[in-house]
Amino acid sequence: MSVFDDKKWLTEVFADSGSVFGLAITEKLDEVQSPFQKIAMYQTSHFGKLMVIDDVIMLSSRDNFLYHEMLSHPVLFTHPNPKNVVIIGGGDCGTLREVLKHPGVEQVTQIDIDEQVTRMAEKYFPELCASNNDPRATLKFEDGIKFMREVQPASIDVIIVDSTDPIGPGEGLFNRAFYANCLAALSEGGILVQQSESPLIHMPLLTAMRSAMLDAGFAALQTLNFPQMVYPSGWWTCTMARKNSAFNGFRVSDVQQAGFATEYYNAEIHQAAMALPNFVKKAFNAS
Amino acid sequence: MSVFDDKKWLTEVFADSGSVFGLAITEKLDEVQSPFQKIAMYQTSHFGKLMVIDDVIMLSSRDNFLYHEMLSHPVLFTHPNPKNVVIIGGGDCGTLREVLKHPGVEQVTQIDIDEQVTRMAEKYFPELCASNNDPRATLKFEDGIKFMREVQPASIDVIIVDSTDPIGPGEGLFNRAFYANCLAALSEGGILVQQSESPLIHMPLLTAMRSAMLDAGFAALQTLNFPQMVYPSGWWTCTMARKNSAFNGFRVSDVQQAGFATEYYNAEIHQAAMALPNFVKKAFNAS
Numbered sequence: 086m087s088v089f090d091d092k093k094w095l096t097e098v099f100a101d102s103g104s105v106f107g108l109a110i111t112e113k114l115d116e117v118q119s120p121f122q123k124i125a126m127y128q129t130s131h132f133g134k135l136m137v138i139d140d141v142i143m144l145s146s147r148d149n150f151l152y153h154e155m156l157s158h159p160v161l162f163t164h165p166n167p168k169n170v171v172i173i174g175g176g177d178c179g180t181l182r183e184v185l186k187h188p189g190v191e192q193v194t195q196i197d198i199d200e201q202v203t204r205m206a207e208k209y210f211p212e213l214c215a216s217n218n219d220p221r222a223t224l225k226f227e228d229g230i231k232f233m234r235e236v237q238p239a240s241i242d243v244i245i246v247d248s249t250d251p252i253g254p255g256e257g258l259f260n261r262a263f264y265a266n267c268l269a270a271l272s273e274g275g276i277l278v279q280q281s282e283s284p285l286i287h288m289p290l291l292t293a294m295r296s297a298m299l300d301a302g303f304a305a306l307q308t309l310n311f312p313q314m315v316y317p318s319g320w321w322t323c324t325m326a327r328k329n330s331a332f333n334g335f336r337v338s339d340v341q342q343a344g345f346a347t348e349y350y351n352a353e354i355h356q357a358a359m360a361l362p363n364f365v366k367k368a369f370n371a372s
Numbered sequence: 373m374s375v376f377d378d379k380k381w382l383t384e385v386f387a388d389s390g391s392v393f394g395l396a397i398t399e400k401l402d403e404v405q406s407p408f409q410k411i412a413m414y415q416t417s418h419f420g421k422l423m424v425i426d427d428v429i430m431l432s433s434r435d436n437f438l439y440h441e442m443l444s445h446p447v448l449f450t451h452p453n454p455k456n457v458v459i460i461g462g463g464d465c466g467t468l469r470e471v472l473k474h475p476g477v478e479q480v481t482q483i484d485i486d487e488q489v490t491r492m493a494e495k496y497f498p499e500l501c502a503s504n505n506d507p508r509a510t511l512k513f514e515d516g517i518k519f520m521r522e523v524q525p526a527s528i529d530v531i532i533v534d535s536t537d538p539i540g541p542g543e544g545l546f547n548r549a550f551y552a553n554c555l556a557a558l559s560e561g562g563i564l565v566q567q568s569e570s571p572l573i574h575m576p577l578l579t580a581m582r583s584a585m586l587d588a589g590f591a592a593l594q595t596l597n598f599p600q601m602v603y604p605s606g607w608w609t610c611t612m613a614r615k616n617s618a619f620n621g622f623r624v625s626d627v628q629q630a631g632f633a634t635e636y637y638n639a640e641i642h643q644a645a646m647a648l649p650n651f652v653k654k655a656f657n658a659s
Contacts, residue, residue, distance in 0.1 A: 109391070357646075360640035
């Protein structure tokens with residue numbers, strides 16, 4: 086059995102998969118207890134800076150591009166003409182930065198309940214906050230569930246739920262009542278996308294999310310796969326739910342002519358992310 | 373910082389990425405020191421049995437299907453008519469089992485230097501060894517590098533290198549001299565495939581492998597992506613190298629009519645595995 090020195094590592098135990106993941110750290114940079122959660126920042130040896138919320142690894146400088154790009158570009162290139170975008174959660178602002186790369190987007194409202202997450206990101210992930218002053222962006226620090234309940238119906242083209250896991254403040258973002266409010270808030274053909282955990286170790290949660298989205302009245306679902314090293318199993322998904330309409334591919338030529346840089350995402354990767362392994366198809370059909 | 377009890381975990385530190393991965397174990401089942409390496413078996417809490425060689429995690433009952441299917445089916449459905457297959461390494465016999473699912477394959481010779489790996493697999497992964505008595509299969513326990521140097525030229529359609537990392541016994545399987553012997557051993561249009569580590573954290577190794585394959589005289593390369601939780605970063609690749617010819621897709625309709633079961637692999641997954649992220653394209657073009 087390998088021996089390793091616990092003191093030099095930030096480790097996270099994933100109880101529901103009997104696994105542990107950790108990154109070597111050289112320094113604890115900061116910690117703040119907000120009204121909602123404990124936010125800690127570390128300097129890692131190989132992955133840049135690391136944000137940890139309530140002892141759960143959120144993102145690192147080095148590999149957050151995978152998650153942020155895949156939560157933003159597939160949904161925006163699937164919608165025919167997204168103009169008004171809302172991000173629920175997303176306090177590190179990495180998703181916001183990706184969304185604002187799309188010149189057709191006219192307005193992005195980000196609603197994170199915890200202002201301290203954004204203050205930490207401004208300090209330690211300035212590259213992710215580089216677009217926070219874009220005139221199209223509005224940052225609100227309030228309850229995203231309440232916002233979605235009260236927003237004008239049929240006013241949003243794309244809703245991106247970039248939240249923590251379905252425990253703690255994120256819990257209310259994974260149920261039928263929230264999805265029904267999202268559905269009402271979306272315009273004709275609008276799309277909700279939400280991070281939907283690991284297909285290898287969280288299948289019951291993933292199928293429950295999909296069922297709740299359909300129960301809420303969404304017309305069609307599409308789950309996308311991508312790697313994400315710092316999350317349990319290193320294999321992650323997001324799930325898109327569309328109002329009124331089926332999914333019908335994505336705007337491939339617009340991707341190819343996008344004119345902005347991405348590290349992971351491109352048209353072939355978008356197509357590839359839609360491929361479902363046999364065991365996933367089987368689980369989706371059975372649920 | 374999370375605290376976790378080292379004694380209940382099998383952990384592996386990945387020094388070149390400053391990361392650690394581990395699985396919760398309930399029991400150590402076995403350990404043998406062969407002439408080549410130390411082979412240990414554990415019972416995990418969530419991932420079935422676990423084989424660890426020289427303190428490096430090799431495979432678990434639960435997630436080995438990803439690696440074994442991706443090392444076997446893409447190359448066999450890319451080659452137009454593979455009849456004679458050689459596996460170098462592969463002592464756990466999981467790759468052999470997948471290869472033998474192809475009815476067109478007439479002969480599979482597996483050469484692993486360490487018989488003890490297969491003996492352990494027979495005992496603890498009997499499902500992976502279920503096809504070891506297939507009359508088309510020959511298991512040899514000898515040096516794969518020597519075998520490949522001495523085998524009859526142009527006699528093999530597909531070579532699968534299913535080895536440990538390029539340290540220890542596996543080291544000689546990652547260089548130009550070995551690849552040149554593979555090239556000579558392959559028939560016209562034959563294909564070598566080899567596990568090629570993580571694109572996120574082993575890019576220098578991956579590009580060095582690709583360069584060595586081209587230096588040895590292979591005509592074309594194709595790197596495929598897939599998830600593999602128990603390997604560093606959870607994101608893994610294999611690389612195919614073809615003799616004489618470019619790659620030209622794969623036998624899609626044969627995949628769709630394969631008539632055997634796979635848990636991960638299907639035609640869409642094969643296509644998806646070929647998609648390269650922007651940062652990978654950039655690294656391949658620069659090397």
